[in-house]
Amino acid sequence: MISPAEDGVERIEARFQGNGFSPHRHDTYAIGLTMNGVQTFSYRGEQRASLPGQVIVIHPDEVHDGGAGTEEGLRYRMLYVAPEQISDVLSGVGRPGLPFVPSPVISDNRFRTELAEALTDIDRELGTLKRDCLIADLADCLWGHSDHQGPSGTALSWPDLKRCAEFLKENCTDSVRMEQLEGLAQMDRFTLSRQFRAVFGTSPHRYLVMRRLGRAKAELGAGAPLVEAAVASGFADQSHMTRHFKRAFGMTPGQWRHLSAASATQ
Incomplete structure (x- = not known):
């Protein structure tokens, strides 16, 4: 469910x-x-x-x-x-x-x-x-229950990091370059990557991939064929989407759609 x-x-x-x-x-x-x-x-x-x-x-x-x-x-x-x-x-x-x-x-x-x-x-x-x-x-x-070890060094730049995250959400189906994020955050890519992970728990690239997978789940839930869901979500093709989907959720897109459809009928 x-x-x-x-x-x-x-x-x-x-x-x-x-x-x-x-x-x-x-x-x-x-x-x-x-x-x-x-x-x-x-x-x-x-x-x-x-x-x-x-x-x-x-x-x-x-x-x-x-x-x-x-x-x-x-x-x-x-x-x-x-x-x-x-x-x-x-x-x-x-x-x-x-x-x-x-x-x-x-x-x-x-x-x-x-x-x-x-x-x-x-x-x-x-x-x-x-x-x-x-x-x-x-x-x-x-x-x-944590080890209480927060990020060290420079304080986190919340507004800039959130701006980058919003940009990745809004442009998840496009090809995003690190230079674009550096311009938004006004920091170098290494500082950006460290601070981004401290707030969002993952790298900017993986955050982008997960937003694409979220779009793919919405497409699949609406009944889109796998190949169409992949292209609409910014993946190169169906196999590209399937590889990332299984790494993220432990199941294929088809298995997820079956589980989602079963939940909707309960």
């Missing part, structure tokens, strides 16, 4: 047996709860396991997979939140950059309660008030 996307927040429920997802990475925080069964996954070179009631935190751009650890199978719910929303909350209270949580499996009653409320009735929209409160609470929980 996939919930309606709401301004930087997406929620899903998944059930499966055996291996669920191949190794992939996305540019959001993935924060979830194991509902039934044992969830196993590889993360930062180690095999991990989550039991019912434990919170899972996957940092943006970290490769991971997923599967059921027992024969009874697995049911879990996951929330994906854009890292810039977390950065925005924390910067307002003097905590710049993204919090990195060293342990991807956490036992924390408050964290679990906040997350469980957001993951209830995922077929319904959160609404702006609940969503904004949720992001603030999640940012606080992430900071509480």
Whole structure:
């Protein structure tokens, strides 16, 4: 089941047996709860396991997979939140950059309660008030479990970085050059790349690719053929889109469309 996307927040429920997802990475925080069964996954070179009631935190751009650890199978719910929303909350209270949580499996009653409320009735929209409160609470929980190591050196240039992100969103189907971003940010490409990752959790190029994938998902959801969705989203061809899609979501565009269509009929 996939919930309606709401301004930087997406929620899903998944059930499966055996291996669920191949190794992939996305540019959001993935924060979830194991509902039934044992969830196993590889993360930062180690095999991990989550039991019912434990919170899972996957940092943006970290490769991971997923599967059921027992024969009874697995049911879990996951929330994906854009890292810039977390950065925005924390910067307002003097905590710049993204919090990195060293342990991807956490036992924390408050964290679990906040997350469980957001993951209830995922077929319904959160609404702006609940969503904004949720992001603030999640940012606080992430900071509480993080290593508290913010970016070093020059302070982050928020307006310039946001301008670059908006430019990438608006021009995601075009060929964007680093020189264009350097001009917008008024900083060299190396400083820009470091500061961009501190706020958005990934590189400018990968941020652009993920915006293209978001466009592709919208095209596929509207019924566009795979080849047309690829071209409309800025990819060279269908195979180009499929490679990036599987790396980001752990499934092919066709598999995603099937899952999305099944959710819409429930």
